[in-house]
Amino acid sequence: MPLSQFVKGAERVAELCDLLEVLADDLPRKAPPVWREAVRLSSTIIPDHIDNIAHVLLPLLARRTRGETFCDTVLRRLQTEYQDCQSQLPELTDLLGNGLSEQMPGLAPEALGFALRGHFEMIRRQIDWERDVLLPLARRCLIAADFNVIAQAQAFAAKHAGTDFILSGDRRWGHA
Numbered sequence: 363m364p365l366s367q368f369v370k371g372a373e374r375v376a377e378l379c380d381l382l383e384v385l386a387d388d389l390p391r392k393a394p395p396v397w398r399e400a401v402r403l404s405s406t407i408i409p410d411h412i413d414n415i416a417h418v419l420l421p422l423l424a425r426r427t428r429g430e431t432f433c434d435t436v437l438r439r440l441q442t443e444y445q446d447c448q449s450q451l452p453e454l455t456d457l458l459g460n461g462l463s464e465q466m467p468g469l470a471p472e473a474l475g476f477a478l479r480g481h482f483e484m485i486r487r488q489i490d491w492e493r494d495v496l497l498p499l500a501r502r503c504l505i506a507a508d509f510n511v512i513a514q515a516q517a518f519a520a521k522h523a524g525t526d527f528i529l530s531g532d533r534r535w536g537h538a
Contacts, residue, residue, distance in 0.1 A: 364509050364512035364513045364516060365497055365500055365501065365509075365512070367414075367512075367516050368414065368415065368419060368492065368496075368497060368500075369493075369497065371407075371410070371411040371414060372411065372489045372492050372493065374407050374411070375407055375408055375411045375485060375489060376486065376489050378400065378403055378404055378407055378408065379482040379485055379486060381396075381400050382400050382404060382458065382478065382482065383478070383479060383482050385397050385400060386474065386475040386478040386479065387475060389471035389472070389474055389475050400458075401455075401458040401459065404454070404455070404458055405455055408451065408454075408485065409448070409451055410519065412444055412447055412448055412451075412488075413448075413519075414515070414516075414519065415444060415488075415492065415496070416441065416444040416445070416448065417515075418511070418512060418515045419496060419500060419512070420437055420440060420441050420444070420496075422500075422504060422508045422511060422512070423437055423496065423499055423500060423503060423504070424437050424441075426503040426504060426505070426508065427499070427503055433499065436495065440488075440491060440495075440496070443488060443491075444488065447484060447485065447488060450481065450484075453481075454478075454481045457474060457477050457478055457481070458478070
């Protein structure tokens, strides 16, 4: 079932957040080699997962639950949360990069760790919402055609992994 990819994506993001938090807690010691790999992974795993939810799952759910006031409200709020997270990803990348630098200009190691934890907690809250609200709602509301759209989106994402393809809403999957 295509929803399993959302679950796997959330698990990967959660594991990465756990690893980065442990590394952030070890600052100001010199960053171990695993830090560099974790920073590299965070620049793809987190944005890819957020894009997948924000540009595929949320629009499909909005279409299927249109007119249900509570669902409309929840989905609009979550869309805003994902947009906020997407806009903060460059800051997260910069903070993670600072964790690799020898001198971390202008930011004490403890402050860097605190700032990183703030990002991780925001991302973890989104994962909790996905697990507790979005995925159960998707299982209840989506139909076979929606799962086909999800499968197409996932195939497209796999084909274009590592590229700078710009998302253009869900029209890229062949529907308006």
